[in-house]
Amino acid sequence: MEAPNLPTGLSLTNPSGTSLNFSWSHSTSSLRPVDNFEVQRSVNSGSWAGVTTTTSKSVTGSGSRGSRYKYRVRARNAAGNSIWVESNTVTIPYLAPNTPSLSSGQSGTTVNLSWTITTSSDRPIDNFRIERAVNGGSWSLLTSPASGSRSYSNSGLTRGSTYKYRMRAEGPGGNSSYSGTVTERIPYLAPNKPSSVSVSRSAHNLFVLTWGQSVSSDRPVDSFDIYRSVNGGSFSKVANVGGSSRSYNDDTVELGKAYQYYVVAKNVDHTTQSDNSNALTNPAGVPVSNGSSWNIYPVYEFDGANWVHRPVYLYNGSTWHWRG
Structure with missing residues (x-):
């Protein structure tokens, strides 16, 4: 009896979530039988550690998001062991960050933005991306606050202009969806006094x-x-x-x-x-033109005993009449 043949066709995959599948092939003969396989793994290029001993040609396991995994296997029998054979390296990806919730307020020519976000170890954040659109224009990058930031002040804005804002979180697992849009208008100051x-x-x-x-x-x-x-x-x-x-x-x-x-x-x-x-x-009386300008002449009415001054004499389009 001799030591077993080497395992071949090694494959390490991350089929879903945080699961890991490790499989291999192996050929035996009467001269090189196999009793079992010893499996170990390394995390983030660390030391090898035992996983299991099995008579199967595959094992399943799980890991942590963001970590790198590598497996190795050797065949064993009573005569000895094959050499170790190492698999490919697999990284379990992070998930994209959760979507931030954005709110705003306006003071003078400054818009104050603040946001909240739910964080977790499997959804890390590298930074935020805040975008702005001015007066109905297209979106453009305004700033990229650090992952620990939860507020930003956009100052020096133009009075009479309308500003829209949206944001997303960005991380090694991808980008979150955009937050809802907030809108602020910077009001004009009151006109100067006429x-x-x-x-x-x-x-x-x-x-x-x-x-x-x-x-x-x-x-x-x-x-x-x-x-x-x-x-x-x-x-x-x-x-x-x-x-x-x-x-x-x-x-x-x-x-x-x-x-x-x-x-x-x-x-x-x-x-x-x-x-x-x-x-x-406006003086009372009858407007009389001298050919170049109008003059107002007072009007008197005789009431049978006295002449009485009438303060207003108006033309209604057809006749003159008094208004006292």
């Missing part, structure tokens, strides 16, 4: 309101609301004009009444009210 609000009389039926306005990229003006008071009454909105306007023509004024105005500068986020303009009275 200045030098003044009203003047251009004609018997036309008052012109003017004002000044300072604008900047973070304090834009989209439009102006015009408010008016008649004869000292409450103010009410009479018009809205574009953000580039610096005057308003009020052609609804009536003779014999006093008018005062203020202007409200508006953008999509805020409004700012001006001081009140000067108060201006």
Whole structure:
């Protein structure tokens, strides 16, 4: 009797999960019989350690994710042992990280991101990937925080712009799915206060309101609301004009009444009210043209005993009538 032949056709596989299958072939003869096989394995290039002794030509086992495994086998009989024959090396892969849960908040021109994630030894994380899309644009890499990070502040953003964020965890086992998307808009600052609000009389039926306005990229003006008071009454909105306007023509004024105005500068986020303009009275009487300008002449009515001044004399399109 002689020592057994060498095992051949060694194969080590990781068929699923953390399982390991080790198999081999062997030929025998009456001169070289086999009593059993001795199997050992090495983990992460460490020392060989016994696994089992078997009469089969395969063994199963399990390992840990991220570890490297190598098996060896030899045949044995009463006359001695074959030499050891080593298998291929198999690494049991890590799983991809879990998906992070992302939340956000906004302060000034900074968006503060924070997230949570469930970690485990079989789902390690190398780093995170945060992506951003601006004003509906495409996604692009913003930053790659370290695995221990759980927050990030994106500062110096542009007012009036909308920012979307998403993230994923990346590890040796692959990448997680993307988190849900969070959206933050950086609001404009309130418009500067309209200045030098003044009203003047251009004609018997036309008052012109003017004002000044300072604008900047973070304090834009989209439009102006015009408010008016008649004869000292409450103010009410009479018009809205574009953000580039610096005057308003009020052609609804009536003779014999006093008018005062203020202007409200508006953008999509805020409004700012001006001081009140000067108060201006439209004289009462009959408008008479001298060919180049209109003049107002007072109107008197005889009541049978006295001449009485009528403060307003209006033309309704066909006739003049008094309004007291």
